[in-house]
Amino acid sequence: MQETDPEKPRTFYQDMITTYFIYLSFSTPATMAQEINVSDYNLKEIERYVWEMKQTGEMRVPGRIYGDNQIIDGLIEDVKKGKDWNALRQIRNVACLPGIQKASLAMSDVHPGYGFCIGGIGAFDMQEGVISVAGVGFDCNCGVRTLKTQLTLKDILDKKRQLADALFSKVPAGLGVNGEIRMHPPEVDEVLRRGARYAVEKGYGYDKDLEYIEERGMITGADPKKVSDKAKKRQFRQVGTLGSGNHYLEVQYVDEILDGAAAKAYGLYKDQIIVSIHCGSRALGHQIGTDYLQVLDAASKKYNIPIMERELVCAPIDSEEGRNYLSAVNCGINAAFANRQVISHLTRKAFSSVFGMPEEEIETFYEIGHNTAKVERHAVDGKQKDLLVLRKGATRAFGPGRDEVPAKYAQIGQPVLVGGTMGTSSYILHGTEKGMRDTFGSAIHGAGRLMSRAGAINDFKADDLVRDLSKKGIIVMGHSRKGLAEEAPGAYKDVDEVVDVMHVTDIARKVVKVRPLICIKG
Secondary structure: OOOOOOOOOOOHHHHHHHHHHHHHHOOOOOOOOOOOOHHHHOEEEEEOOEEEEOOOOOOOOOEEEEOOHHHHHHHHHHHHOOOOOOHHHHHHHHOOOOOEOOOEEEEEEEEOOOOOOEEEEEEEEOOOOEEEHHHOOOOOOOEEEEEEEEEEHHHHHHHHHHHHHHHHHHOOOOOOOOOOOOOOHHHHHHHHHHHHHHHHHOOOOOHHHHOOEHHHHOOOOOOHHHOOHHHHHOOOOOOOOOOOOOOEEEEEEEEEEOOHHHHHHHOOOOOEEEEEEEEOOHHHHHHHHHHHHHHHHHHHHHOOOOOOOHHHOEEEOOOHHHHHHHHHHHHHHHHHHHHHHHHHHHHHHHHHHHHOOOHHHOEEEEEEEOEEEEEEEEEEOOEEEEEEEEEEOOEEOOOOOOOOOOHHHOOOOOEEEEEOOOOOOEEEEEEOHHHHHHHOOEEOOEOOEOOOHHHHHHHOOHHHHHHHHHHOOOEEEEOOHHHHHHOOHHHEOOHHHHHHHHHHOOOEEEEEEEEEEEEEEO
């Protein structure tokens, strides 16, 4: 196949076709999943909103799912309908992977994904465990940065349309879109090594931003040599671009204070204007996943790893293939940090042009990823040990006192940024000690899809969506009518319900509820 011109990046659909054919090329692994009935999952509610899937057959640990009756009923219904991709099967299959610790976990935004369910978490012993593309996803470090301003709702209402136009103009978004920043190969390598720190040194933001980014904007262990030239070429002009799909830039206001002490510690107050940026490592991350599918497929056979689904091809963490993939993932993580750093810079410029405010007044509140593989220290059977934690559509949610949490937030715990939809609310939560014990310091990342993209396109129309949201005071500007329909609020679960499960189970607790004013989509 002829190399893609970096000026004209391959589309998401071209990527998916390529990935699909790679998937079909896999030979049958050592063990494959059999057809199973709902009763085979042995679900039991062990505490309110916490369901355990009994350890049976080849499962090395039980499954554990966080959900109310409606969420669990939805998972069971997928099985009854005979869907090939269903989250219960995926949770069970992940529980069969070598070296997995405690449980195969799924948060309340759970829905089927590629191998791992979205909202899935697996923590693995560093010597006996494995690493899988399915546990990270194809958009390394897709995540959210939230900026906070000194503006309030009343300050912004008269200039809302002007601000929406400025953001839509200044922040590149859409399928395969290029940004204004063009890099040479050595500069791409620096982005992969140094993430947001490199962007800041180039003038895109401030040193103080780094304190409030997960890993302080740069994860160690990233070796650009482990990333293909093809992946790097796809990054040449995509730093500082929003992308498409469920990615967005949203201007929001704090609607409700749900924990006064935590909100005060976080510097959040009623009617405050904040901005949330949701995007990831763009085409580079997708290419990393595509490249390493083949590598890990070969590794599964080489090391005779029993896997329950082709999508779960993996390698031992402590193998050449495993180390190389983890290093490549770290490169993708850093690329996403740099991307959101540059978009934050462009966002500041848009606000400054409309309100005449100094750009420095728009501060980074926090930034977290939700498609990651990270080496972290956690308690297992009463002992502290290093684990590789794979979070697939799940957010790190560390509790109070962890060194990884910014000092300003340490007494409360790490902020947890939960995206809703362009027509509903979003939330900021905080991590807890119980979450550290029960979910390896992990929580939900969003509302979670209720409907497939194809189903959403059939049920919703972009013009109707924009008109209806406008009546609610929400300006929606998108680069793709199809993309807007795919992301209609009705295609997602009720974010209030999903967040309530995390709050009631004390995995992550509510701090503030925010509502959208402006949403920019790819």
